[in-house]
Amino acid sequence: MTALTSPPVDTDHIESRARLESLARRGRWLVLDTVASSKAGHIGGPLSAMDVLIALYFERLNIDPAHDKNPERDRFILSKGHCAIGLYSVLAMRGYFPEAELATFDHGDSRLQGHPDMKLTPGVDVSTGSLGQGLAAGAGIAMGAKMQGRQFQTWVMMGDGEIQEGMVWETVQSAARFELDNLTAIIDVNGLQQFGWPSTTDGDRFDRAEPFSGTNLGEVFRGFGWNVLTIDGHDFDEILTAFDSVELLRGSGRPTVILSMTTKGKGISFTEGTYNWHNGIATTEQLELAARELGITLEEDAR
Amino acid sequence: MKAQRDVWGATLTALADDDERVLIIDGDLATSTKADVFAAAHPDRFIEAGIAEQNMVGMAFGLSTMGYRPWLSSFGVFLTHRALDPVRMLVSQTGAAVRIAGHYSGLLNGSSGKTHQDIEDFAIMRAMPGMVVIAPADEFEAEAAFRWIADYDGPVYVRVARDAVSPVFTDAVGFRLGAVHTLREGSDVTLVSTGVQTSRTVDAADILQQRGLSVRVVHVPTLKPVDEDALVAAVGGAGAVFTVEEHSRIGGLGSLVSELSAESATPFRVTRIGLADGWSESAPSDFLLDKYGLSAERVAEQVLAAL
Numbered sequence: 001m002t003a004l005t006s007p008p009v010d011t012d013h014i015e016s017r018a019r020l021e022s023l024a025r026r027g028r029w030l031v032l033d034t035v036a037s038s039k040a041g042h043i044g045g046p047l048s049a050m051d052v053l054i055a056l057y058f059e060r061l062n063i064d065p066a067h068d069k070n071p072e073r074d075r076f077i078l079s080k081g082h083c084a085i086g087l088y089s090v091l092a093m094r095g096y097f098p099e100a101e102l103a104t105f106d107h108g109d110s111r112l113q114g115h116p117d118m119k120l121t122p123g124v125d126v127s128t129g130s131l132g133q134g135l136a137a138g139a140g141i142a143m144g145a146k147m148q149g150r151q152f153q154t155w156v157m158m159g160d161g162e163i164q165e166g167m168v169w170e171t172v173q174s175a176a177r178f179e180l181d182n183l184t185a186i187i188d189v190n191g192l193q194q195f196g197w198p199s200t201t202d203g204d205r206f207d208r209a210e211p212f213s214g215t216n217l218g219e220v221f222r223g224f225g226w227n228v229l230t231i232d233g234h235d236f237d238e239i240l241t242a243f244d245s246v247e248l249l250r251g252s253g254r255p256t257v258i259l260s261m262t263t264k265g266k267g268i269s270f271t272e273g274t275y276n277w278h279n280g281i282a283t284t285e286q287l288e289l290a291a292r293e294l295g296i297t298l299e300e301d302a303r
Numbered sequence: 304m305k306a307q308r309d310v311w312g313a314t315l316t317a318l319a320d321d322d323e324r325v326l327i328i329d330g331d332l333a334t335s336t337k338a339d340v341f342a343a344a345h346p347d348r349f350i351e352a353g354i355a356e357q358n359m360v361g362m363a364f365g366l367s368t369m370g371y372r373p374w375l376s377s378f379g380v381f382l383t384h385r386a387l388d389p390v391r392m393l394v395s396q397t398g399a400a401v402r403i404a405g406h407y408s409g410l411l412n413g414s415s416g417k418t419h420q421d422i423e424d425f426a427i428m429r430a431m432p433g434m435v436v437i438a439p440a441d442e443f444e445a446e447a448a449f450r451w452i453a454d455y456d457g458p459v460y461v462r463v464a465r466d467a468v469s470p471v472f473t474d475a476v477g478f479r480l481g482a483v484h485t486l487r488e489g490s491d492v493t494l495v496s497t498g499v500q501t502s503r504t505v506d507a508a509d510i511l512q513q514r515g516l517s518v519r520v521v522h523v524p525t526l527k528p529v530d531e532d533a534l535v536a537a538v539g540g541a542g543a544v545f546t547v548e549e550h551s552r553i554g555g556l557g558s559l560v561s562e563l564s565a566e567s568a569t570p571f572r573v574t575r576i577g578l579a580d581g582w583s584e585s586a587p588s589d590f591l592l593d594k595y596g597l598s599a600e601r602v603a604e605q606v607l608a609a610l
Contacts, residue, residue, distance in 0.1 A: 117396075118397060119397060119398070125368070126364075126365075126368070126393075127392065127393065127396055127397050128392075129392065130388050130389075130391075130392045132357075133357075133361050133388075133389050133392060133393055135361070136357065136358045136360070136361020136362055136364075136365065136389065137361045137362075137364050137365040137368075137393060138365060139358070139361070139362050139365060140361060140362035140363060140364060140365020140366040140367075140368075140369075141365040141366070141368060141369060142365075143350070143362065143365070143366060144365065144366045144368075144369030144370070144371060145369065147347075147369075148369065166357075167357040167358060167361070167389070170355035170357055170358035171355075171358045171361065171362075173353075173355075174352060174353055174355060174358055174362075177353075
């Protein structure tokens with residue numbers, strides 16, 4: 001009879017999980033509040049991606065806001081650039097610039113453009129905004145890193161709607177040829193896009209159909225020669241375990257994709273799971289409700 | 304007499320001996336662009352990206368952020384049209400040191416026809432913010448331009464012609480960004496030209512001079528940025544002005560000279576010789592130059608008809 005032994009309890013993990021959940025709630029609040037204040041910006045995508053962004057910036061990326069041009073730093077590219085406010089919120093919390101600067105988002109003369117601008121914003125490695133381009137940029141960086149013998153990892157986050165762009169698939173096929181096992185794509189599979197198609201299934205959590213309805217994305221990427229990891233993109237244990245796997249897959253000679261299954265608008269009752277909150281401006285009442293749900297004390301954040 | 308594409312392959316191969324930043328990213332056209340010469344000499348700095356031009360541009364941008372100065376090797380038409388969005392967003396917007404070599408530029412591409420003729424590249428690339436746009440006249444100016452580009456820290460589009468032309472310069476020619484060259488002085492007619500068309504324009508000037516006209520010839524190797532005062536000074540004030548280019552009459556050299564004239568304190572009339580707003584065809588170069596009005600004889604005819 002084989003003795004079953006439980007794996008040791010990873011108390012660090014538990015502590016970090018509570019901390020990450022708290023950071024993610026704050027990040028979600030900053031997204032909703034900033035967009036309400038600037039009266040422009042996206043909500044659903046930044047909220048679906050928030051947990052993965054928090055895990056990357058607070059647990060995984062080898063970065064230092066004080067040395068944001070260090071050639072050995074890990075690179076992160078938000079290829080779904082319209083989710084910029086999600087990235088800016090996390091960069092601010094991580095110390096790249098003051099949280100108060102978020103109030104300048106989209107206001108003119110701001111370092112925080114509607115889509116990320118590497119020439120303006122500390123911590124932004126690549127300018128994005130036209131969907132489908134970030135993975136190619138990441139492949140070039142990953143190739144350069146290999147040519148120079150650098151050990152850093154390049155991460156590219158795309159949306160599941162974004163990968164309808166043909167340019168993505170040019171890079172998917174060539175990154176495998178180039179054996180870029182230092183390149184990791186994260187697809188934020190939130191199941192919705194700005195408008196999309198009418199839902200064909202009853203009882204689905206969504207009111208519109210999945211961008212890749214009927215397509216087995218994992219098999220598609222495997223067919224192109226990629227390692228494929230599928231996780232619940234709102235479960236920090238699964239996220240961090242996937243990040244560990246990415247490091248273990250160094251040396252596999254294959255790039256890795258993480259299919260991060262998420263809910264668009266996650267974390268706030270009225271934005272969750274509806275395409276209508278792809279972008280939107282929260283009312284005062286909605287902000288108060290969201291703050292309660294996220295455990296944010298509004299006085300602290302009065303602007 | 305050497306073709307610019309041969310000079311391109313050889314010059315980059317030589318540059319890469321001393322400059323580790325030089326890379327070529329090829330779109331599966333290395334035997335056409337002569338990147339194959341570079342690939343043989345520097346296999347570790349030659350990247351075959353396959354037939355996927357958008358990805359080529361994106362990877363070139365990514366490599367530029369790692370300190371490299373990559374050159375793109377493809378037909379110009381695929382880079383300035385198919386891959387324009389990544390060129391605009393990742394190269395122009397960021398000011399990346401990516402070099403876009405537009406091979407088989409203009410009308411003459413070895414009978415491939417209209418699908419491969421890039422006759423709108425000046426119009427498109429001039430409009431890209433911060434993009435340097437260069438069209439060398441001959442093999443000597445091409446080499447000087449390639450060497451200048453290698454040291455330039457920003458985005459460049461450069462035309463690279465497929466076939467050799469009679470040189471208008473010698474190996475003593477240098478390259479200075481924006482400079483304008485008066486190749487010949489004259490007082491009745493001023494012909495302004497760019498790229499390898501300049502060679503045929505010089506021949507057109509010979510024909511016109513045989514008809515008793517005094518002809519000035521001005522060559523503009525940099526369409527952007529150009530020394531505007533020098534160009535207006537070189538072109539205006541002496542006879543009828545004709546622009547001559549292997550490009551659509553819309554948006555290229557003719558537009559550039561017209562814009563400068565219109566804003567000048569001493570405006571001058573400009574007649575634009577170039578490709579009409581339409582499509583060409585597959586044919587030998589001599590046939591195309593004759594039919595579409597860019598041979599020396601046809602340029603001279605158009606000048607005489609307009610005088």
